[in-house]
Amino acid sequence: MNSRIEQAYEKRPKNWVYNTCIAVITLALIIWSCSAVEATGAADGSSTIAWNIIKGLFTPDLGFLFDFSTSGVPYLMLETICIAFLGTIVGAIISIPLAFVSAVNLVPKPIAFIGRIVLMAIRTIPAFVYGLMFIRVTGPGAFAGLLTMGVCSVGMITKMYTEAIEDLDIHVIESLDAAGCSTWQKIRYGILPQLMPNFASTAIYRFDINLRDATILGLVGAGGFGAPLIFAMNAYRWNEAGAILAGLIILILVIEYISTKIRTKLTRG
Structure with a gap:
């Protein structure tokens, strides 16, 4: 052996x-x-600057953090949530017909191929570029962020919806067809029960992503945390930047916990 x-x-x-x-x-x-990494740009007092940044971030301005006016962190949190939520809703609604058009098991392959090309083109453009485009159209503000979140959500949500549609259990639909059910009954009792958990879970996951992207979009003036954050950092007001980041961290943790619970419930029933 x-x-x-x-x-x-x-x-x-x-x-x-x-x-x-x-x-x-x-x-x-x-x-x-x-x-390719160069450190020649580091100043002589770089360690002092780094220490001031760390100190400011870990000692946030509590007055700014608990300021409930329209310029305080709580209002910025609410605005960021609204931008991400409404953007996700718009993207999810637009994605439903696009997903059915892009599913190869429902439409001819040439049509599905065209639909996938369109989705690929939508996903190729970064959210930052969409933000700059919509700001030129609507002006700076939360509405530009909402439109950007909606368009950016379409690419990913439609892709996930299409995969869910293509994974449908066709035997359930065949059984309903054999039982003499109408088209609406087959959709109501054969298709929607299979798709709704996946659709809802995908939309919630995209909401998590949009919540983070809304902060980045604020850097170009699309509302939310971004603009006040970049203004505070440019002015070296690290205590205000720390307050904004503290509010963002709290917001992300709360939304992450809630969304995880909801997705688990939808997946496991």
């Missing part, structure tokens, strides 16, 4: 040449990447 094991061990594939080549290539890539 032992001899057979030893013979099998001796006859094992010798991959040391392949592994050595992979290690050498990886090391060469690391060295080449490090050569």
Whole structure:
């Protein structure tokens, strides 16, 4: 028995040449990447500046954090939630017909191919670019952020919806068809019960993403946390930046906990 094991061990594939080549290539890539990193821009007092930033972020301005006026953190939190929520709703509604058009098991393949090309083009453009475009159209504010969130949501949500439609259990629909059910009854009792949990779970997951993206969009004036955050950082008011980040962290944690509970309930029933 032992001899057979030893013979099998001796006859094992010798991959040391392949592994050595992979290690050498990886090391060469690391060295080449490090050569592009320059630290010449660091100032002489960079350590002092870094310490001031850390100190300001960990000692937030409590007055600004608990300011319930339209310029305080709670109002910015509410505005960010509204932008992300309404943007997700708009994107989810638009994605439903696009998903049915892009599903190869429901429409001819050429039509589904065109639908997928359109979705691919939508997903290619970054949210930051959409934000700049809509700000030019509607002006800076929360409405531009809402439109941006809606368009950006369409690409991902439609892709997930399409996959859910293509994974439908066709036998349920065939059974309803054999029972003489009408088209509406097949949709009501055969298709929607299979799709609604996946659709709702996808929309909630996209809401989590939009909540983070809404902060980035604020940097270009699309409402929410972003603009006050960049203004505070440019003015070196690190205590205000710390207050905004503290509010953002609390908001993300609360929404993450709630959305996880809802998605678990939808998935497990």
